[in-house]
Amino acid sequence: MSVEVLVSADDLTEMVDQVWLSYLDPEGIDPLVATGDEKQPTEVHAMVSITGSWHGHLVYASSTAAARKAAAGFLAMTVDEVGEEDVTDVLGELANIVGGNVKAMLPDGCFLSLPTVIMAPESASHHPSAHRISGLYGQWAGEPVSISMWQSVKPEAGK
Amino acid sequence: MKILIADDSRVMRQIVTRTLRQAGFGDHDLVEAADGQEALDKTIAESPDLVISDWNMPEMTGVEVLRKLRAAGNDVKFGFVTSECTPEMMQAAEAAGSAFFIVKPFTADRFDEVFSPILG
Numbered sequence: 001m002s003v004e005v006l007v008s009a010d011d012l013t014e015m016v017d018q019v020w021l022s023y024l025d026p027e028g029i030d031p032l033v034a035t036g037d038e039k040q041p042t043e044v045h046a047m048v049s050i051t052g053s054w055h056g057h058l059v060y061a062s063s064t065a066a067a068r069k070a071a072a073g074f075l076a077m078t079v080d081e082v083g084e085e086d087v088t089d090v091l092g093e094l095a096n097i098v099g100g101n102v103k104a105m106l107p108d109g110c111f112l113s114l115p116t117v118i119m120a121p122e123s124a125s126h127h128p129s130a131h132r133i134s135g136l137y138g139q140w141a142g143e144p145v146s147i148s149m150w151q152s153v154k155p156e157a158g159k
Numbered sequence: 160m161k162i163l164i165a166d167d168s169r170v171m172r173q174i175v176t177r178t179l180r181q182a183g184f185g186d187h188d189l190v191e192a193a194d195g196q197e198a199l200d201k202t203i204a205e206s207p208d209l210v211i212s213d214w215n216m217p218e219m220t221g222v223e224v225l226r227k228l229r230a231a232g233n234d235v236k237f238g239f240v241t242s243e244c245t246p247e248m249m250q251a252a253e254a255a256g257s258a259f260f261i262v263k264p265f266t267a268d269r270f271d272e273v274f275s276p277i278l279g
Binding site: 097110 | 246
């Protein structure tokens with residue numbers, strides 16, 4: 001089955017690089033380094049859903065340590081000061097920012113949901129009737145971080 | 160001047176606040192709203208000089224807040240800081256009377272460029 005990839009891993013990389021440069025690595029010394037390891041384990045994840053002219057999900061996943069480090073960066077705190085609410089809020093915001101940028105590349109008439117945050121591995125969430133169309137898998141200071149796009153299968157295609 | 164920051168994300172309200180400070184606008188009074196309804200209510204109650212609003216918020220979207228304000232004759236300077244940026248959204252924002260459209264992620268330089276003409 002051929003699937004039109006509207007947002008490629010390179011596109012995701014470009015968006016994520018902007019997030020890192022704006023909030024997590026303004027000096028460009030601590031980037032997210034792509035490894036392509038789709039099987040790397042994650043411990044927490046956040047997602048936004050897109051509906052309308054395109055249906056699917058954008059999932060941001062990472063280790064707990066990477067999530068705490070991201071929260072510290074976003075909130076200008078030390079990692080020790082970061083609480084669970086800080087982690088969930090920042091994970092949601094990461095999914096929201098990348099999801100919003102993704103939406104801009106999709107056909108007109110898409111809607112972005114508010115984010116959902118799950119403090120469990122990405123494998124804990126299933127996306128029925130959806131398949132992954134692209135993903136960025138990498139490490140940030142040695143910790144796993146990934147951003148993946150899942151496209152829902154059109155109902156008529158499943159029949 | 161008084162600035163209202165409307166975003167359902169506490170993190171993003173904090174980042175907007177910090178970026179305003181980094182861009183040299185840290186001396187203004189800041190008021191926060193955590194959803195669209197609160198943004199509308201506080202804009203009416205607090206009469207800010209500028210509203211910096213998210214687009215996608217619970218209760219009411221940012222553009223719905225702007226439309227309600229304009230329909231009520233309120234001409235506060237109002238614009239968007241949002242992760243979503245499509246031509247149709249920008250057109251809707253402009254048609255509703257938005258003064259600016261900043262896409263997340265943003266930098267202090269971008270804030271300076273947009274807000275210097277407004278805040279002086």
